[in-house]
Amino acid sequence: MKRLQLFENIREKESFLCVGLDTDIKKIPEYLLSSEDPIFEFNKQIIDATHRYAVAYKPNTAFYEAQGSKGWESLQKTLEYIPENIFTIADAKRADIGNTSSMYARAFFENMNFDSVTVAPYMGSDSVKPFLDFENKWVILLAATSNPGGADFQNLFLENNKRLYEQVIELSSTWGSSENLMYVVGATRPEALADIRKLVPNHFLLIPGVGAQGGDLNAVCEHGMNNQCGLLVNSSRGIIYSDSSKDFASSAGIQAKKMQQKMAEQLQRI
């Protein structure tokens, strides 16, 4: 998907919501466990109930890998079930030496046809660039993550007085452009968002951490929104596990709609 298309979807749906499909077999309603593929069945119902309010879906690969090859099939089926005009993110946080990163890129962009994959920056340029070689595909690079440990290394100051995450953004932004590269910035760090917007005014940012992790949507938009929105705000647990009964899907739909309505308000900024 191209950036302009993504922005058009955002305008049309008045939403920049990404629904995180972190589907844990231990957390889904028990009655689903008797179905042939419980994880896919859960996702299917979640997608049916939320796709009107979401512009992106983000399955985190960990939850599928934990089920072995069967989980990998659930992931594939989930991806195929997501409506075509919705941006898809393989939240995989991969990266390896060049020839190996190419294999990961093949796994997510060719075999599975995701629009994007999250990538970890620690191994540097040749670990990231193979993902950027695919047309109409995106790298979403970890910059300032939402978890407590995110500060351990990312926030450290380098001898040039920049924080590590700033250096990651500055250098990596020369490897791609705002047409094929986004950054992960946690909603729990709005102060980082403002700094990052100065470095990459046009890039989209993927923002996890609103909801269960405590980030605030208003602060995120105040510091992070640009004139093409420039934000994909993710919610996982707050939507997909909002109700553990048989009504989980309609409850997820209600939560997604609530987020969408808040986002529609925020979009009046632009």
Next chain:
Amino acid sequence: MKRLQLFENIREKESFLCVGLDTDIKKIPEYLLSSEDPIFEFNKQIIDATHRYAVAYKPNTAFYEAQGSKGWESLQKTLEYIPENIFTIADAKRADIGNTSSMYARAFFENMNFDSVTVAPYMGSDSVKPFLDFENKWVILLAATSNPGGADFQNLFLENNKRLYEQVIELSSTWGSSENLMYVVGATRPEALADIRKLVPNHFLLIPGVGAQGGDLNAVCEHGMNNQCGLLVNSSRGIIYSDSSKDFASSAGIQAKKMQQKMAEQLQRI
């Protein structure tokens, strides 16, 4: 596997060779493609031919994921085929926020029973610690990697005058011990090895980059060996693709034996 057992295996086999099972369907002999599971069939023959000379096997998950759910099955079968007293490494370079890292740990340690998994440090403590909660299992944390891009961020100096990879080692070494934590240090960076040995004199180091990537075994041992060896030196392409004919396995065996003989000499240092 416990550290002492690993050292005993090294003494017994006079080898600290790790064979990297980076099995690319596009690089294996064509005649294998008609077998039911060509990747597993290739690995099986490689393992048969090399297990006398190796103390560890390291499948890189990228090569299996590139084949989708079928690849995941090949990985599982490969793991089960590796003889029990050989240390197994899932070279997956995973890490995510705490609850998600737990899912990855479950995938590799419970569902698949690997002895260890490689982990990326960028997301900090809560992304690494869930892997350390498993008894007799190991984290192998990326420190100074062998690829050209490894220098992009890992070599940067922090305001405390330490390089990032030194900081990663110093801080992370407080999360585990030399009984459950190793580090990845590229053979292409022997100068880093000497510095790292000062920081973690007792930890095992996993050393990729000997062979195809140009690292030198002698320099690695000179700077990196400790009194319990403390090294696992990996070779992937130099062994498994040393011959592209039907004789690939016996050729791999010959290459592995050559490495083992060089290692036996190096072990006389201790």
